[in-house]
Amino acid sequence: MGLKEFVTRRIIQIVVLYFAIATMLFFLFRAAPGDPLAAYIGTGFTEEQAAQIRATFGLDQPLHVQYWKYMTSLVTFNFGLSYITGDPVWGIIQDRIWNTLVLMGTSVVLAYLIGVPFGAYLAWNRGTKRERFGVVFALISRSAPVFWTGLLGIWIFSFKLGWLPAGSMSQPGVTYSSKLAQFTSPSFLRHLILPALVQAFYFYSLPALLMRNSMLEVMNEDFVDFAELKGISDFAVMLKHAARNALLPIVTAFAVAAGFAVGGSVVLETVFAWPGLGREMVRAVIANDYPVAQATFLILAGLVLIANFLADLAYGYLDPRITYD
């Protein structure tokens, strides 16, 4: 099977999965107890007005009609109106997708940039005190809840030292001509440092520990010994053969990491008041703003699926043995 067919098949699979997840979500929310519109309707409305509002949100229609509308929204991005503000949901969340992507992207990239060499270093120093210490350190950062390290980070770097902003994404009152201008502005980067580092501090341990294990495994492979036999220098063997092969499982893990990163945005963004999807989702869930909650969830799920897909592609690219079937 060729790459093209593989990609087509994966895309079809992803689309089907996506719709399945969406369906689950739809019924999950319908099955939830309570009137979803209670928050919006409040107490100031008559029955008639309430009914009108219900109609506005399409809640008066039979379930299958609602379901159909909901499913089409996945394609049209017309996720309906927020129960709280009445605004189109897509308008509320579209910017946040970027904000989340930038933060999570930065932290995952950072995590990999730190973690992979660190893991390789650990494997290289196998059996030494340094390695042991390194592993424990990685495990510690993996055990500390992100929100807690986030709090500590804020406490130290913002409250105590005053070096970094304690949250949000920008200086007040600044307008940017484009997303690019925004995401490259010094003020934005200053705001990005702490949350990205905190998240990366958590995430780097996954590639680090995996890289270590995978390196150790690869270092036992015959081709590594053989490369040494060929008279190739130790460093070149490590880099060209051991690390290169050890990277393969790390790529797969990238999908998992990205998945957790996307999910973890919920916590991180709340701690750092980052205006992203995760924080919006938390807000929406607390406020019973179902359309927004559903839409953010779906976007997050979509991001996870895309990350999985990209990891698959990258794996296929990196590992010539993958034959796409």
Add this chain to the structure above:
Amino acid sequence: AGDGDGDGDDTDTETVAGGGGDDTVQMEGFQVPSENVVPQSDLDDAQAIPELTLIVNPPDAQPDDHETSMFVSEEIAKLGLDTTVETMTWPSQSSTVWDGTDWDMTFWQMVGRPSRLDPDEFSVQMGHSSFQEGYNYYFWEDDEYDEKVMAQREELDQDTREQLIKECQQIFHDRGPSTFLMYPQKTIPWNSERWDGVVELNGMGAVNMLTFSNIEPTGDRTELNIAYDQELQALNPFDQSGEIDMIQHRMIWDRLAWPNESALPEPRLAEEFNWKDDTTLEVPIKQGHTFHDGEPVTAEDVKYSYNIHRDYSTYFSGPVEPVNEITVVDDHTVEFSFDYHFAPFPMAAMGRIAIIPKHKWTDIIENKMDVDSPMLYQEDEPLGSGPMEFVHWKSSEEVRLERFDDHFDPIAYEARNSRIIPSVQTMLTQLENGTLDMLANYRGDKDVLKDRVESNDSLSMAATTTVGFKQISYNNDRPPFHIDGFRRAMNHRFDKETIVNDIYSGWGRSPRTAWSPPHWRAGTTTSSSATSSACRPRRTSSSRPGSSGTRATGCSTCPPTTPKSATNPLHFELLWD
């Protein structure tokens, strides 16, 4: 009930003292009718009640509220009743209490809002029997009350209206469907080194329209950065449900009227209010004023703006309901004719309804709305005629408004950035390091705030007692709370001074009455006195709640908690103090 612990003298005195037995403040204004003493037979019924449950939110969100509930519960226990405190999150509390009937007592709080400055809102919604689905969630009914509270609505004469309100308060107090515990103070810190002219509005606090039209930068930073802890819901001139939104609205869209320093409606876009007779109000508007896009503001716009509230169901459909017709007299004059005389109109409608550009909204309503309700339409660039123009709204981040230079009442600074910062800690840090100039709704610990403000020369703080309050409500439909006397016994059981001073560390005021005094009589304080107003009695460790009788001694060097303006007419001082 009251016969359990020898402390029962509260129930058999005819004159009820507010708070604990040794409360020295006399409630001179109140006569307690003798039939309100608990009849023995009713009490027998009451004893059949096994255990009373008091619902309160978990201590984490509001530790003081929780502590108060614990205190209250202990006090009730002293009456010989079994009580427990049940912790519930706000959603469960709301569904149990608000939507349900299976509850005994609940801790409840209402926050101060500008519209609540007029006693109408509280007195009607919390007391009128038709609001049992609403704020009268405790199922209280009183025919006399209903009659009086509706009568004040139609009363044009302020003095008579005050009298009616006072009578309503009296009835409410006598029958005690819920016990008022305190009026909390709203604490608002700002950077007084950079900003001058903060107005502290009695009953409201420092965040109000007067502040934002008054305030002036002292240095070269001419943008005001103000923090909110929540996202605003909409920038829609017909939807003002969110507390956060209100100032933004008022900066973007003018109203015909606005509340002055005494919280009385005062002409704004209107030149004057001209009651031609009981049911006709003529309103000339300021000439030469334009919307931000340069189009003139005309009488047509005013009529159009008001008609939307009549045509569609909005939050203000109520206040415009008595309006029979709106006529454009000329380009700058509209005339409202009413079905009956409607006294609250200037405040309830003219002070709140935004004037929108007809030329923009006709198109929106005809062509652009997805949903048949203008309340649900969000303009990309909200357009009004207020002192500030909309620049951007980055959701969850900030709303930026810039000065509209052609306004008839121009402001002295160039822009206002409303930052959305959910974390109290972050807010505070940013205020301290100068990123922020003011915290619009600091919900954190007030002692912490005070410490920070005191240790920072550039910061000031206003602590204002608001019209919001905290109360214990009883389920009036359920024994033993269906007995007036029982409720009143409870009412007098709790020493509110202790609660305010010991539990809330003095950040509030103990009430002598139901809801609020009529705030149109209240006044303002200028920012100069505000910092010191935060001074309050220090809690001493010996004055524990429960050790009834001991009370915190006020800090002798401090002025009274709430600053009083010299111009405060305070007709109802008696009720208030």
Add this chain to the structure above:
Amino acid sequence: MTLLEVNDLHVTYAGDPDVEAVRGVSFTLEEGETLGIVGESGCGKTTLAQAIMGALPDNGRITGGEIIFDGQDITHLSNRERREIRWERMSMISQSAMNSLDPVYRVKDQIKEAIQEHRDVSDAKSYERARELMELVGLDPDRVEDYPHQLSGGMRQRVIIAMSLALDPDLIIADEPTTALDVIIQEQILYRIKELQRELGNSMVMVTHDISVVAETCDSMVVMYGGELMESGNVDEIFNNAHHPYTLGLQNAFPSVEGEKRDLTSIPGSPPDLSEPLEGCPFASRCPFAAPECEETVPVQEPVDGHRVRCHEPVPFEQIRDRSGEDETWLSQNKV
């Protein structure tokens, strides 16, 4: 001329417990000659090969003796010196040659890597050389573009052979190059190796457990047991005139398609534990002829009939040779 001389070599693996895998092995290899090393699994063949190549695992160390290659003592070389010899002068086809190719690089890149690491050759030149080598080992030169997984086991083995020839080394060490392959491929590969060696004139050490492979491809041979050398010498000599009971046992355990069918004998028992120091002959416990002295003293390597044997000769060699062909001889030993 002697190309390789191994004198009383000892190799120990550090561990818990330590394993002394090679225990005093000596032999010489002449230029252009092929030497076969045979022995049961675990007797230290690979260790010996790796020691010569200087490619012992991290925990392995030469603890005694010397290796002299082309007149140079290469027993203890620094990494850098070692790298200069490796592949340039001696190359290795390892036991696990099938897995010796890095799965993520094309064949050409791996051959080129071997060349360019040692010689300053242009890309184009080394690519040409890669194709040339592929042809040499009987593969389609276009397959240099393939990834290892696209080749069959036999082909991969050929690629490794091609690679080992890349720099035309003096010595090729082949450690069981065909064990994992079926007979047809085995024959093809062995034949190719032999042909190339004849053409190019390099020496070779062929490690295997299959004495028939040695018989078909080697000039001289070394029989190892329990880390020690049992018998060594000319292949013809050893096959026709073996002296050591172990060599004889091995021969009798081997089936053949040639000649009349005969019953096979097996050597009961199992090889010694190399982590324990051994007094006496390592084979003593399995040897049907063992005498008390066999258990006590290590026999010295003695030249007998044109080859060397390490045996106390508890009974005369003629007797040993006669009796070792019978099953009962071995069965009479008490089985371990």
Add this chain to the structure above:
Amino acid sequence: MSDQNTTALDSESNVDALDTELSTWRERQADAWRRRLAFLKREPMGLAGILIMLAIVLVAVFAPVIAPYNPTETDYGNSLEPPTAEHPLGTDSAGRDIFSQLVFGARPALQIGLLSAISVAFVGMNVGLIAGYYGGYVDDALMRLVDFAYGIPFTPFIIVLVALWEPSKWTIVGAIALLLWRQTARVVRSHVLNLKEKPFVKSARTVGASDRRIIYRHIAPNVLPLVFLYGSFAIAWAILTEAAISYLGFGDPTAVTWGQMLQSAQQSQALARDAWWWFTMPGIAIMLTVISAFLIGRGYEEQLNPELQEP
């Protein structure tokens, strides 16, 4: 081995035989255990993990004995006290003893951790076994289910579930069980695919063993260590997740959990008040528990995977 062969022998030697048999059996069992636990000697980190976990379990079991105060008892007079002799780890803003809260917090942490681990292990193992063993459509269907679970963002899903239903630890455990089995299932399946081609499984089939027997007697024991490994990771995940959920405000507010403690520290501005004892301690407790689970898992993994072992 007792059977007909020995019946002819006199009873005394019979008893002797039984005795020696028993003692050799015992030795064998002891040996087996020694072997199983031997890795601890080689894996000091794994040992540390076990010791920490053991300590936490003890604390949880004897919480009422250890804790000096009732963890929910408010004492507003002693609020926000830094550590003293009376309150070894200080008090929170409602005067509740931090140490006692920490001690009682070990209970829900372990409950959630262990229950999640068990359910994750149970579901994951069975799905993996069945998918891997039967292959074909069963495999396809189950693996699509795994893909499905992988497509769902973890924390958000749990938030939705917990928010829509009751905020209790059971909901959290349920939600974790609903998702986290995916990894176990995948790993187990790939091992089963491998194992079922092994001659010893083929041998069982040749002998006529039923599918159930093959799956649970032959294959399952060989994937059990893996399941255990992922189970230990599930403990860690579950505890971290519960903490995060509580922190975000979706936890059961009346429960005494470490996450809930951090949530109330956050709510009460413990940072601004410099009440470090309040917001550091629960974090450290979470970390210790989680890291002990990781250490155990990792030690075990090092043991399972010879390549990872030190030379």
Add this chain to the structure above:
Amino acid sequence: MAITEQSLNWDYDGPIMEVTGLEKHFPQSTGIIHQLIGGETSHVKAVDGVDMAIESGETMGLVGESGCGKSTLGEVLIGLQEPTGGSIKFLGTELDSMSDSQRKEFRRNVQMIFQDPYESLNPRFSVEQWIREPLEVHDMDNQDERIYEALERAELTPPENYIGEHPHELSGGERQRVSIARALVLEPKFIVADEPVSMLDVSVRASILNLLRDLVDDLDMGALYISHDLSLIRQMCDRTSVMYLGKVVERGPTEQLIKGPKHPYARALLDAVPVPNPDHNISEPQLEGEPPDPVELPEGCNFRPRCPFAAEECFEEPGLDAFQTADGEHAAACWRVETVDNM
């Protein structure tokens, strides 16, 4: 013996195992899309029309290159894999038409010994448990006795020493003996041994081979012995089939076949076996390259593309009886047998 319900025909005096036209084709995995657009699935023809009959007490050798389908044939024979065509008869009863109880009996009576002694025992079972399992599955009585007996037969003596051991405590040869004991404990009538000694040390190979041979003789079993090495086959087997790309190309008594192979492939196979004789130097291989994948097979004789003798006629498929000796025992599927013979 506790076998109560003997529904197989034990008095059958034909070959114990007989297959005709046996086929096992594996579909090549192709993508869903490929299938959706109606693409045809190609097949790996691992076993492609094999006829074979094995008598009781006889060992049939199966020899061929790697990948020619030997293991597949073996596994199909004992019912580990379902054939895609042809028939298998055990004691004259068609496998397909067996009742449940007959199938159970079939299972009890056919066993297999695998190549890799390190993977053919469950690492978690003790020797006793491992050997007991078949007895449990078939609910046999006198289990302990049977276990001892089987161990003794497999020359694991004394059994007490082995019974409690776990696989990792055993050497390769001992493991293979345990496998044999397990196969024997049910007293099967037919056994497949798939390269049982290829991973064992030379010194123990002989003993396992001898053991297997003796067992087949003593227990009057039928056996199929699989290997790619004719020298091992020679030690074991009475008759031998040579397999190439899923087909048997030559069959005959082993000695006869080794002395005079008829099919060019059999010749090549024989020639490739190294001989422990120093006078015998390695000669140029008769076969170049490797067999093609059994997916797209050439027309006519499978071996044609590699055959040095290939001629015009070879484009037609030869039957196994294309060339037979007078007694019909030694047969080869080759058009050019005579030419080959004369070389």
